[in-house]
Amino acid sequence: MDALQGGVVIVDWLMENRGAIDESPINGIDDWKARLEKAAASFPDKFNDLDGAVVGGVVADRVSYAFLSGYRGAVRRIAPGLPKDKIVAYCVTEEKGNHPRAIESILVKTEEVSGNETVWRLNGGKKFVTCAEGAEILLVAASAGTGGDGRNIIKMAVIDSAAEGVALTPTMDLPFIPEIPHSSVIFKDVKVKESQILPGDGYTKYIKSFRTVEDIHVMGGVLGYIFRAASIFGWPREVVQKLLGLIYGLRALSLEDPLSPAVHLTLSGVLLQLNEFVGEIDPLWERADDETKRMWERDRALLSVAEKAREARLNRAWESLGLLF
Known part of the structure; x- marks a missing residue:
């Protein structure tokens, strides 16, 4: 129940804050971090690292900082004892x-x-x-x-x-x-x-699972950025609904064991939906200013990074479950 309530909390935060997004250009990583820290002051107690990654994407004026938000959240997820205020x-x-x-x-x-x-x-x-x-x-x-x-x-x-x-x-x-x-x-x-x-085996505890954790959190950051664009440029209600559904799905996965074959299968399904969604919103970027459109076209290649490694993890997950098609 807590996981479900937490998922609703991030949706509530997004909808409550969609009209108060700072649209001024960001001047580097420190500026982005300061904006995220300001937003963090309003975080509910139930927020987790995925929620923070999403909000870091919302305050980002480009995919670069949305990526950094997800990357930061992934590292915090695998090593939760590290200082929360540091990159x-x-x-x-x-x-x-x-x-x-x-x-x-x-x-x-x-x-x-x-x-x-x-x-x-x-x-x-x-x-x-x-x-x-x-x-x-x-x-x-x-x-x-x-x-x-x-x-x-x-x-x-x-x-x-x-x-x-x-x-x-x-x-x-x-x-x-x-x-x-x-x-x-x-x-x-x-x-x-x-x-x-850090305690424990470095490979099994911190390395083996990182790419999956990173996929979940980075995509959360990117979806936060797309939510920002949808809010600023007045995209249709149906687009926002799909965004919230994808964010909720990633949040649920962020709470699970990243080494679980079931997580890899489910994440693959979410990413397929995300790729379809990105194609669907292509025409909507025409509502954005030229610089925002330029940066989106430049940075959307991030969504295709490490596809072969992701596919290999997915195939191993199918094999481990004895389900080959």
Whole structure:
């Protein structure tokens, strides 16, 4: 019942605030974040990370910041103990990929002590990190050695982006959402206290489920942005109704186990509906100003990112249920 009530709460918030959207241009990530924090003051207690992602899309004047809102919500969903007021960059992918065997960054326990805590040292690098330059915290996957089976033991370390030994290098901007920076990151003897290492297996708890969690929350952010456009440019009532239905569906999924095959099947169905919906609203962007239309056409490619990986997860879900067509 709580999940259902929570879903209705986000719908209530959207409808109550649709006439009070700040339409002035956003001047960078900090400006967007300030607007989201202002909106957060009115959040009901039942709001969760998906709700926050949606509202972050509503206050965004372009898909870039709607994406960042969803990305931020996804990281908070998998690591709920991190500071709520900080932007956290998820640092996993290396030269050989993001599978545990591809992670060569290492965490080594030392004889050092800081306060009452054992100190570890982090060395290695990450090839492609979203919003590292705009983040205050880096959530870093690293090997803490190998187990009896010879496999990497992956841990997640919480690192201050300004810590000594952290070096960021901007990488080429994507052809869409260019306002969100991407970087490679090098870690050289970075000091890591025991309390900065998150509990549990880094791969199963924080990495394996992330792409699904990210899909749910990023699409929530994008739907929030489309709701903004519908509100500002006077789109038909039926469009708003479909938007609210899609948002409600994503919110329900955000509360479930992201590793569940049933979640992958259901999410696939929601995304099919979303893609059809995006096609249906194409003519309505003619009601928007030229700059808004230009940015939407530029950034809508985000909706097709990682389709092959998503399809592979869906096929595995069907196989695990013994249902092949």
